[in-house]
Amino acid sequence: MKTYLDCIPCFFRQLLSAARIANISARDQKKILDKFAQILPDIPLSYSPPEIAHIAYGILPEISGKKDPYNRIRRKSNEIALSFLPQLKKKIEGTKDKLLKCVELAILGNVIDFGVRDDLNLRSEIKKILNTDNYKKSIFHYSEFKRVLKKSDFILYLADNAGEIVFDRILLEEMKNTYPQKKIYYVVKSEPIINDALLDDAYRVGINMFAYVMTNGSNAPGTIISLCSKEFKGIYKKADMIISKGQGNFESLSRSTKDIFFMFMVKCSVVAKHIGCNISDLVLLYNKKRR
Amino acid sequence: MKTYLDCIPCFFRQLLSAARIANISARDQKKILDKFAQILPDIPLSYSPPEIAHIAYGILPEISGKKDPYNRIRRKSNEIALSFLPQLKKKIEGTKDKLLKCVELAILGNVIDFGVRDDLNLRSEIKKILNTDNYKKSIFHYSEFKRVLKKSDFILYLADNAGEIVFDRILLEEMKNTYPQKKIYYVVKSEPIINDALLDDAYRVGINMFAYVMTNGSNAPGTIISLCSKEFKGIYKKADMIISKGQGNFESLSRSTKDIFFMFMVKCSVVAKHIGCNISDLVLLYNKKRR
Numbered sequence: 001m002k003t004y005l006d007c008i009p010c011f012f013r014q015l016l017s018a019a020r021i022a023n024i025s026a027r028d029q030k031k032i033l034d035k036f037a038q039i040l041p042d043i044p045l046s047y048s049p050p051e052i053a054h055i056a057y058g059i060l061p062e063i064s065g066k067k068d069p070y071n072r073i074r075r076k077s078n079e080i081a082l083s084f085l086p087q088l089k090k091k092i093e094g095t096k097d098k099l100l101k102c103v104e105l106a107i108l109g110n111v112i113d114f115g116v117r118d119d120l121n122l123r124s125e126i127k128k129i130l131n132t133d134n135y136k137k138s139i140f141h142y143s144e145f146k147r148v149l150k151k152s153d154f155i156l157y158l159a160d161n162a163g164e165i166v167f168d169r170i171l172l173e174e175m176k177n178t179y180p181q182k183k184i185y186y187v188v189k190s191e192p193i194i195n196d197a198l199l200d201d202a203y204r205v206g207i208n209m210f211a212y213v214m215t216n217g218s219n220a221p222g223t224i225i226s227l228c229s230k231e232f233k234g235i236y237k238k239a240d241m242i243i244s245k246g247q248g249n250f251e252s253l254s255r256s257t258k259d260i261f262f263m264f265m266v267k268c269s270v271v272a273k274h275i276g277c278n279i280s281d282l283v284l285l286y287n288k289k290r291r
Numbered sequence: 292m293k294t295y296l297d298c299i300p301c302f303f304r305q306l307l308s309a310a311r312i313a314n315i316s317a318r319d320q321k322k323i324l325d326k327f328a329q330i331l332p333d334i335p336l337s338y339s340p341p342e343i344a345h346i347a348y349g350i351l352p353e354i355s356g357k358k359d360p361y362n363r364i365r366r367k368s369n370e371i372a373l374s375f376l377p378q379l380k381k382k383i384e385g386t387k388d389k390l391l392k393c394v395e396l397a398i399l400g401n402v403i404d405f406g407v408r409d410d411l412n413l414r415s416e417i418k419k420i421l422n423t424d425n426y427k428k429s430i431f432h433y434s435e436f437k438r439v440l441k442k443s444d445f446i447l448y449l450a451d452n453a454g455e456i457v458f459d460r461i462l463l464e465e466m467k468n469t470y471p472q473k474k475i476y477y478v479v480k481s482e483p484i485i486n487d488a489l490l491d492d493a494y495r496v497g498i499n500m501f502a503y504v505m506t507n508g509s510n511a512p513g514t515i516i517s518l519c520s521k522e523f524k525g526i527y528k529k530a531d532m533i534i535s536k537g538q539g540n541f542e543s544l545s546r547s548t549k550d551i552f553f554m555f556m557v558k559c560s561v562v563a564k565h566i567g568c569n570i571s572d573l574v575l576l577y578n579k580k581r582r
Binding site for chain 2: 005008009010034035038040041
């Protein structure tokens with residue numbers, strides 16, 4: 001997806017939010033916005049939003065000296081989400097189509113995004129998830145998901161945020177139980193970027209019990225293939241099916257020619273308009289391989 | 292009021308909205324945002340938001356060649372608001388405290404602001420005003436307003452937006468009926484800026500029947516005294532009481548030492564936080580002269 005002009009104010013907003021979470025002086029916060037403002041004219045809008053966000057977030061450690069301001073948030077998100085794991089699992093029991101419920105939960109977990117909202121109350125968000133059964137699903141290619149999953153041997157699962165990965169774990173467990181022979185790779189970021197999940201997070205919530213955990217060699221928000229490691233690129237190329245979590249991965253991979261199932265909660269009006277749905281809708285979008 | 296860091300993303304958003312209303316190419320829209328980005332690092336945050344907005348909006352005609360993109364919107368806002376004038380006046384009849392109702396209506400009219408929302412449906416907004424009687428008034432210095440009004444001979448009324456001025460007319464008529472001897476000056480902008488009222492707008496809706504209509508010599512959003520005409524500055528200095536409409540005037544005059552009653556609808560979280568209330572609250576804030 002290309003960057004829209006509406007994304008520009010949002011980059012400044014996100015950067016300010018990150019600078020605040022880094023707990024630096026207002027003067028340094030302004031310096032960070034100024035630096036991004038200086039670079040902006042040279043950035044073409046043909047870049048995807050995560051490509052520009054990657055440049056923007058790169059300014060933060062440069063000026064603040066802080067490489068991982070979201071560390072505490074990531075850790076806490078995992079802990080809180082994990083504490084709800086038994087209740088979340090209970091919600092699946094007895095449902096007619098377990099896989100469907102797990103897919104829904106994995107998408108609902110995408111509400112945990114501190115790049116979009118810095119005032120997120122995790123506990124109350126998860127309680128809402130536990131107490132709701134009617135979600136607005138505007139694009140939901142579930143039958144295709146089920147079909148492609150069945151026939152795919154080699155699955156790549158691109159993670160998004162810490163905390164959210166507990167919801168991924170539920171889906172991965174269901175996939176592993178149904179198809180123990182399939183090879184599933186679960187991919188996190190190599191270095192800190194916002195609250196995106198890292199290797200340590202994946203292990204902490206036990207993803208490794210159900211999938212091979214690896215990094216993509218990059219610290220970009222989303223998945224910018226050109227910035228990823230050779231190892232990741234090889235696996236990305238070979239995968240039969242890709243499950244991609246979060247709006248950032250959608251924004252950076254929507255022009256891909258691979259078989260991808262994008263799972264995310266719509267976070268902004270730009271993406272909502274781009275795919276024709278509303279903010280907060282659950283999306284399971286099949287990007288069919290062009291053969 | 293100084294500019295907060297949160298205002299920075301908002302300047303970009305407002306500028307983009309104005310560029311779109313000017314109906315120029317996406318390339319030129321980007322050029323306008325880029326130009327503002329280039330200037331931004333040199334602008335100190337001690338400036339009030341309207342001072343920075345004035346710089347930002349100045350880029351628009353420079354690049355687009357369009358000096359008055361909101362012309363049609365202004366004209367239409369006046370026409371639509373005027374068509375509701377009989378119903379609005381009827382709403383006042385029979386109320387116990389007519390002045391109070393007129394003050395409330397004048398503030399409610401401040402909803403007509405295309406700098407904040409470009410998707411405003413004027414008719415439905417005015418219908419809402421006609422059908423509601425419970426407004427959230429967090430700061431409402433009405434008894435002070437009534438008292439100061441009574442004793443003031445020379446009143447300065449700073450207008451905000453086209454369309455909204457029809458609501459001002461109602462308040463002005465009530466003031467004129469109650470106090471026919473008082474001298475009231477109604478001040479509009481000299482040249483186009485967003486949908487702010489101009490001389491032509493004031494005459495179109497008949498303000499001149501109830502007040503002397505004049506311009507402030509400036510095309511800044513809000514009232515930036517240093518940019519105003521000598522004539523306006525003289526009147527501003529002499530006035531016993533100033534009625535100031537809209538958030539822009541509040542932002543630019545909140546540090547004034549004059550007796551000012553700020554009347555506006557809270558439009559953003561920054562101002563809401565600054566004065567301690569919520570977005571959409573009606574505010575009648577007494578800025579008492581420091582003697």
